[in-house]
Amino acid sequence: MKVFTSVLTLISLSLLSLSARAADPLTVYTYDSFIAEWGAGPKIKAEFEKQCDCQLEFVSLDDGAALLNRLRIEGETTQADIVLGMDTNLMKEAERSGIVAEHAVNTERLQVPGGWDNNYFIPYDYGYFAFVYDTTRLLDPPKSLKALIEERDDISVIYQDPRVSTVGQGLMLWIQKVYGDDNQQAWRELADNTITVTKGWTEAYNMFLNKEADMVLSYTTSPAYHRVADEDDRFAAAMFEEGHYMQIEVVAKSAYTDQPERADAFLQFMLSDAAQSVLPTTQWMYPVTDVNLPDAFYTLDKPEKSLLYQPDEVMGNRQQWVRDWQTALVE
Known part of the structure; x- marks a missing residue:
């Protein structure tokens, strides 16, 4: 009888343990615009929770580069199960830091320019950096990056800090x-x-919309937002003859997660039609699988030439290029 009681006790404790683990939220570190009311986060959360019968919890930071810095500082004490919002320019640093784990995701559906081959990260959208302007205010936009920088003293701009923002880092790599x-x-x-x-x-774009600058660093797809959400076709992306730097945003499983299977399920979900169809009209980026795009995307200019460094090259030079930026601003 005592043996039987002991077995029942062990079973009960095991079930309680499983129940407790099932009740633990899957925590996703991401950037603030992703989880904004108008962002992809709320819809992604609702759809994934239907499938996994679990709770998805977001922790927001300023931008993708801040995610890498936060995870490095927290190390094994981090609450992150998933990190979503870094890009290819930060992948190798994240891998070398040991903060991400290899995934177990089927990537056959991926359609990323240049292809994809990485065991740690999954791409979920991509786009091209561009300076966006209001066509009713700036009638003669520059036609090249060099023209903007060297010739157009009459144009004011806002951009993001390359130390903490993947968008600002994109400009740094573009200039490089x-x-x-x-x-x-x-x-x-x-x-x-x-x-x-x-x-x-977010801060930069809101300042631009408040007419605090003529141009803001954003994406070639940003005008699609205004055309769909605001029915406003005033905004355009200046197309530059040198080409535009490409960004591929990625998601990975934390090396410290205690829910690796559920984390892999979330990564797989990010390639599903349910997730990919949400991204064009929330992230205002291109999806990485073959889903239908809003009509406004087909009216956008697309760069004739895309620019991209390999992750290893960025890892080997990023800190020096950041120092070059800092040095130039204080001289």
Whole structure:
């Protein structure tokens, strides 16, 4: 009888333990615009929770680069099960830091420009950086990055801090691609036209909408938002003859998660039609699988030339390029 009672006790304790684990939320570290009321987060949360019978919890930071810094600081004490919002430019640093784990996701449906081959990260959307402007206010936009930086003293701009923002980092890499060793001179000339450098995209874009600058660093797809959400076709992305730097946003499983199977399920979900169909009209980026796009996307200009560094190259040079930016601004 005592043995039987002991077995029942063990079973009860096991069930309670499983129940407790099932009740633990799956915690996703991401950036603030993703979980905004108008962002992808609320819809992603609702759809995933239907499928997993679990709770998804978001923790927001300013931007993708801040995610890497936060996870490095927290290490094994982190609450993150998932990190969503870094991009290919930060992948190798994250892998080398040991903060992400290999995934077990089927990636056959992926349709990313240039293909995809990585065991840690899954892409979920992509786009091209661009300076966005109001066509009723700026009648003669620059036609190249060099023209904006070197010739157009009459244009004011806002961009994001490359130390903490993946968008700001995108500009840094864009300038590096175009200017190479002359990057500091380019930053000094751009500084003459810069109203401010913000921590993240949301702050910068809101300032632009409040007419605090002529142009803001964003994406070629940003005008689609205004056409769909606001029925407003005033906004456009300036297309530059040197090409546009491409961003591929990625999601990964934390190396410290105690829910690895559920974390993999979330990564797999991000490639499902339910998730991918949400992204064009919330993230205002291109999906990475073959889902229907809003009509407004087909009216957008797409860069004739895309620019992209390999992750290893970014990892080996990013800190120096950041220092070049800082040095140029204080000289």
